[in-house]
Amino acid sequence: MSPVGHPAAVERFDGWIGGLGTESGLRYVIGHWPSSPLGTFTDVMVERPDGHRLLLAPSPAVEEFVAATYTFDEVRHVPVDLRSVGSEFFLTAGPLTARFVLGGRSPLGVLLHAVPWRLATAPWWIATIDAIARRVLPGVRTVGSAGGGRTEYYGAQDLHRIEAATTTFDGVDQGALRPVSPPVRFGFGSTPTAPSWVRITTLIAGAGNSTEPIGADGTPRQ
DSSP: OOTTTOOSSEEEEEEEEEEEEETTSOEEEEEEEEEBTTOSEEEEEEEOTTOOEEEEESSHHHHHHHHHHSOOSEEEEOOEEEEEETTEEEEEETTEEEEEEEEEEOHHHHHHHHSOHHHHTOHHHHHHTHHHHHHHSTTOOSEEEEETTEEEEEEEEEEEEEEEEEEEETTEEOOSEEOOOSOOOSSSOOOOSSOEEEEEEEEEETSSSOOOOBSOOOOOOO
């Protein structure tokens, strides 16, 4: 059967994605995955103001899988750690350090949160709302391919605003929090322009044999 109907061979990643922009022009995307075929991990995709795309991966396995799914100019294997205290998050990832604060659920987040989980993560539903997502959130796609024979489905289930952040890269302060603009270019779509923390299930079809997720959803919730 087609992946749109029901993926027969799919990798499933459950967690959160955060997209942030900075005054300097550096933009980055945090993927925090408490449950995945690769175990619990956090990775970071960075696009510098000059367009250089960098993956910061915590292990060779994560580096290999993510680099085969998305496009980068450089890949680094570095320790990546994400911790939280209430709504405040602290990230260290090689040359990148950040602190960011979550706000309340956005109006879109309220709508996403109201959709039943099984529906929100069904590939046919994700494919159906792709056209709507493109109109409501310019640059955002819910289904597509970054190459390598893999099709990705992004099932968003919640969205919180990121209200404040501080970011340093190679020890240099990147300035105040700004929209993710221009859109990042790691795959077929970007994150929302407004800095956001999105609860998401990512399905990647054509990545190999089906693998059951491991680990528990221990990510902080609001």
